[in-house]
Amino acid sequence: MAPKKKSVPGKGGKSGGSKKGSEKKVEPPTRKVITAVVKAKAKANRAKRAILKGINTKRAKKIRTNVRFRRPRTFRQPRDPKYPRKSTCRRDDKFDQFRIVKYPLTTESAMKKIEDNNTLVFIVDKKANKHQINQAVKKLYDIDAEKVNTLIRPDGEKKAYVKLVSDYDALDIANKIGII
Structure with missing residues (x-):
C-alpha cells in the first residue's frame, strides 16, 4: 500500500481544518445534573460534620416544672x-351634654321649684351621674349649679334638680331656655 499524504493544518484538507461547523459544542449541565451535584455536596457535608462532631451529640431538653x-x-x-363593614360608625357611645340633658320639665311642681327654691328641673340620661349633669348644664346654659339632686321616676327616667348659685335667677334662665 502506498503511503498517505499528510494534510497540513490550516490548509483546505478534510481533517484538521478549523472551520466553525467542525468545533464540538459543550452542552451546559442540565437541571437534573445540578440538583444531583448539590445533593451530593450536602450529603458530603453532613458526613464531614458527623465525623468531626460525632452523631451522638447531646441536645438540651426543656425542663418541665x-x-x-x-x-x-x-x-x-x-x-x-x-x-369597613358598616358604612357609618356608631355615635351612641358619645356621652356629651346633649345626650346627658334630655329636656327641662315644665310641670306645675317644677315651676314651683323654679320660683321658690331657685332650682331648675331636667329629665336626664339614666346613666349620667351628678358631676356629669352639673358639667352638662354648665356647658349648655352657662350657669353654675350649687348642687344637683337626682331621683329615678317610676317610669324609669332620671330627674335632676339643679339648684343654682345665688348669683343666677332661675326665673330668668327658665325664660332664656324657653320653659316659661
Whole structure:
C-alpha cells in the first residue's frame, strides 16, 4: 500500500481544518445534573460534620416544672380589614351634654321649684351621674349649679334638680331656655 499524504493544518484538507461547523459544542449541565451535584455536596457535608462532631451529640431538653401539660397559646392575629363593614360608625357611645340633658320639665311642681327654691328641673340620661349633669348644664346654659339632686321616676327616667348659685335667677334662665 502506498503511503498517505499528510494534510497540513490550516490548509483546505478534510481533517484538521478549523472551520466553525467542525468545533464540538459543550452542552451546559442540565437541571437534573445540578440538583444531583448539590445533593451530593450536602450529603458530603453532613458526613464531614458527623465525623468531626460525632452523631451522638447531646441536645438540651426543656425542663418541665409542672405535671400538668398546658398547650401553648394559639396566636390570633388582630383584624386588619380592607374596608369597613358598616358604612357609618356608631355615635351612641358619645356621652356629651346633649345626650346627658334630655329636656327641662315644665310641670306645675317644677315651676314651683323654679320660683321658690331657685332650682331648675331636667329629665336626664339614666346613666349620667351628678358631676356629669352639673358639667352638662354648665356647658349648655352657662350657669353654675350649687348642687344637683337626682331621683329615678317610676317610669324609669332620671330627674335632676339643679339648684343654682345665688348669683343666677332661675326665673330668668327658665325664660332664656324657653320653659316659661
